[in-house]
Ligand SMILES: Nc1nc2c(ncn2[C@@H]2O[C@H](COP(=O)(O)OP(=O)(O)O)[C@@H](O)[C@H]2O)c(=O)[nH]1
């Protein structure tokens with residue numbers, strides 16, 4: 001992230017420097033972005049949903065469509081505009097693990113949503129401290145063994161991976177549990193939720209609607225795990241166009257006959273549904289292997305051999321030490337602070353605390369509609385190589 005214009009939310013409290021006096025309520029903070037003043041903080045007010053915008057050009061208040069999971073337990077914040085497209089928000093009175101949030105106001109994702117919904121849109125993205133492992137998208141025709149391979153990974157590395165539980169309008173199979181294998185829903189409800197912007201991607205597959213909610217991916221990131229998505233090729237294409245920065249793996253059968261054999265042997269579908277899946281498999285195999293969409297194509301011939309190849313792609317074959325992770329220290333933040341910025345580092349200054357705290361954004365990844373990952377946070381005096389004494 002390059003040099004960005006800096007505005008301080010705290011400085012604007014009470015008197016907004018856009019020619020209008022905006023009276024803020026307790027715990028509200030405001031920041032000016034171009035012609036607009038964003039006021040953040042009244043989360044209990046269902047009318048504003050925590051964000052209201054004063055548009056200087058029309059002299060009107062706008063209640064934007066607010067996407068993403070919003071922060072809770074909000075007791076004021078310090079804010080800074082980054083890159084002219086997102087507001088960095090450091091929540092007061094909280095732990096370092098929950099203090100960094102971004103309200104995206106003009107990022108590519110938000111611009112797309114504004115076009116789609118024809119209205120003012122903002123989107124929350126929680127900042128996640130620590131190394132960012134890329135989510136994994138696994139696609140392939142029905143019956144190829146995606147679920148089997150994913151289960152093997154989750155069983156061998158339970159602390160490392162979390163499954164993105166999709167929504168679907170198809171009926172549950174005998175052993176499938178709601179909320180574990182899928183969120184089973186009906187079409188009307190799901191279509192409403194899609195309209196409300198709750199989905200990262202969705203597609204019609206084998207006559208049913210399937211989709212990944214933003215929350216499904218966030219829940220896994222919040223648990224500190226690497227997210228696995230089992231989605232079709234259309235979904236993979238949508239995710240590729242999103243900010244998720246995933247690794248894309250396509251699973252192929254050794255032959256079409258073998259795919260058919262596996263699908264029948266699984267015994268979960270009627271003959272009619274098997275035919276539908278086999279028909280769709282042809283197009284999926286064609287797109288999966290020729291579109292350039294996937295980073296890796298794996299042939300699931302021998303299951304154990306395929307699993308080993310999958311682990312190798314994910315760096316789990318013993319060639320990298322996956323147990324050595326940078327520990328993420330959790331510490332309390334000052335209740336009052338001002339922010340300054342040096343290159344990619346945000347310095348939290350407080351008169352009451354002896355230490356400055358640094359938020360390093362140099363490895364920042366992702367963003368709305370999911371989490372903003374790869375952030376580092378540490379007390380300034382622990383890293384002597386940091387020049388954190390100056391301010392901008
Ligand atoms: N786009 C999209 N596809 C999904 C999602 N969840 C599952 N799918 C795909 O939907 C297809 C059918 O899944 P399912 O009904 O569980 O059948 P199975 O693949 O035969 O086990 C598979 O290709 C899945 O990868 C989702 O959230 N989004």
Ligand SMILES: Nc1ncnc2c1ncn2[C@@H]1O[C@H](COP(=O)(O)OP(=O)(O)O)[C@@H](O)[C@H]1O
Nearest residue numbers: 142143144145146147148262266300301302303
């Ligand atoms: N390499 C393999 N060799 C033989 N059978 C397999 C292999 N991989 C998976 N299977 C079997 O094929 C069936 C379909 O696998 P599944 O994981 O449900 O596929 P998908 O999730 O891609 O629809 C299951 O009965 C599974 O046990």
